[in-house]
Amino acid sequence: MKYTQYDGDDIPAFQKNDKAKVILICGKICSGKSTYSAKLKVNRNAVIMSCDEIMTDMFDKQLGDKHEEVVCKVKKYIYNKSLEVAKAGTNVIIDSGLWTKVERKTAKEFFNNQGIETELHYIKVDDETWNKHIESRNDAVEKGRSNDYYVDENLKKKVSSIFEEPDETEVDVIS
Incomplete structure (x- = not known):
């Protein structure tokens, strides 16, 4: 599979006669x-389904041992609702990270088995940019301007140990 690279500003617009897909x-x-x-939401006339948005809006950030269990339930909800929305003819963007190859494969198979086309967009960042983004988010959280998760060293290490960079056979778009 050949992927396309966009810088974020030149994403092609959704055409009304295109079949809805899950991104x-x-x-x-x-x-x-x-x-x-x-940005993609505007260009693709899509609905965003975000695991983090549901988690931070609906649940206490300190779920403790229940955190992963709740994340799994939220993802299941997002996938089912995304399927419903796509079948109704609207593009869906699932913003949930898809950190492992197995998770990406499972997501694609779930939708493809229901006749819904998927695209995988990989947001690739170098370590320097990643650290700047973390600092910026943490600053916003500390100052009460954001209710996102604070990324401490433990979370950063966890992400680094779990994240499997997708290879070009998995990716449709790299940004």
Whole structure:
């Protein structure tokens, strides 16, 4: 599969006669997935389904041992609702990270088995940019301008140990 690279400003617009699809956004925490998704939403006439948005709006950030269980339930909800929206004819952007190859494969298969086309967009950042994004987010959280997750060293290490960079056979768009 050949991928296309966009800089974020030149994303082609959705054509009304195109079949709705699910766009899967892959990238580390603080890589710029939500910012990219917001731009893509306009250009692709899409609805964004964000795991982080639901988690921070609906649940206490200190779920403790229940955190991963709740994340799994939220992702299941997002996938099912995204399927419903796409079948109704509207593009969907799933902003959930898709950190592992297995998770990306499972997501693609879920939608493709229902006749819904997917695109995988990978938000690739170098370590210097990633660290700047983390600092910026943490500053906003500390100052009460954001209710996003604070990314401490433990979370950063966890993400780094789990994240599997997608190879070009998985990716449709790299940004």
